[in-house]
Amino acid sequence: MDKCPDSREYELFCVIVNHGVGSKIIKFAKQHGISGATVILGKGTIKNHWLEALELFEIRREIVFVVAEKELGYSVMNEIKKKFDLKKPNHGIAFTFSLSNFLGARYCIFTKKVKREIGEKIMYNAVFVVVDKGQAESVIEAANSAGSRGGTIINARGSGIHETETLFSMAIEPEKEIVFIISKSDLTDPIVNKIREELKIDEPGKGIIFVLDVNKTYGLFNTK
Numbered sequence: 001m002d003k004c005p006d007s008r009e010y011e012l013f014c015v016i017v018n019h020g021v022g023s024k025i026i027k028f029a030k031q032h033g034i035s036g037a038t039v040i041l042g043k044g045t046i047k048n049h050w051l052e053a054l055e056l057f058e059i060r061r062e063i064v065f066v067v068a069e070k071e072l073g074y075s076v077m078n079e080i081k082k083k084f085d086l087k088k089p090n091h092g093i094a095f096t097f098s099l100s101n102f103l104g105a106r107y108c109i110f111t112k113k114v115k116r117e118i119g120e121k122i123m124y125n126a127v128f129v130v131v132d133k134g135q136a137e138s139v140i141e142a143a144n145s146a147g148s149r150g151g152t153i154i155n156a157r158g159s160g161i162h163e164t165e166t167l168f169s170m171a172i173e174p175e176k177e178i179v180f181i182i183s184k185s186d187l188t189d190p191i192v193n194k195i196r197e198e199l200k201i202d203e204p205g206k207g208i209i210f211v212l213d214v215n216k217t218y219g220l221f222n223t224k
Helices: 022-031 049-053 070-083 136-145 185-198
Strands: 010-018 038-045 058-069 093-098 108-111 124-132 152-156 165-167 170-172 176-184 208-214
Touching: 010 022, 010 070, 022 038, 022 058, 022 070, 058 070, 058 152, 070 093, 093 124, 093 208, 124 136, 124 185, 136 152, 136 176, 136 185, 176 185, 185 208
Parallel strands: none
Antiparallel strands: 010 058, 010 093, 038 058, 038 152, 124 176, 124 208, 152 176, 165 170
């Protein structure tokens, strides 16, 4: 099995859009050179008092994950931003993460240590929280009280009746939920600490939290 050239950089691109748009994103990306993608379903929460008054604060979402060479991925994401109006509020958001390793892409093994320039400032973080089913809303409420503008909830499922998937050695079974929140870097610690305190994350079996740096974002707005 051949190794990818070290000079090539790959990133994970994540696009969160309204229900029904995910397949259109994938089709458009393939037309522009992206070989494949994965879509999962979730629901979004919006911190907006007008929507809350109308009881429209939960919206069905689709999350599209794409692994692509960095230069191609950024080019395609810019086209997706224009095509699907990510520059407009509530049309969707997108963000990217660096990859240190991935396998299975056209018989290619990719291994690369992620390095950042000295003094490079991270503008956004992605906060992932895994909790028992029914606790996701409490995570969102805690995060919002610390300055978050909302998040996306995913119902996690095992691979079979007697099997479970694992994430950082924690079983992800049908009774688990994953919440992920995009936050400004200066709000990440307050948000994480509030979730940790309110959900008692330090107690055994209460959940886990992990945080990733976001390289680039599309469609993020300060909604009120």
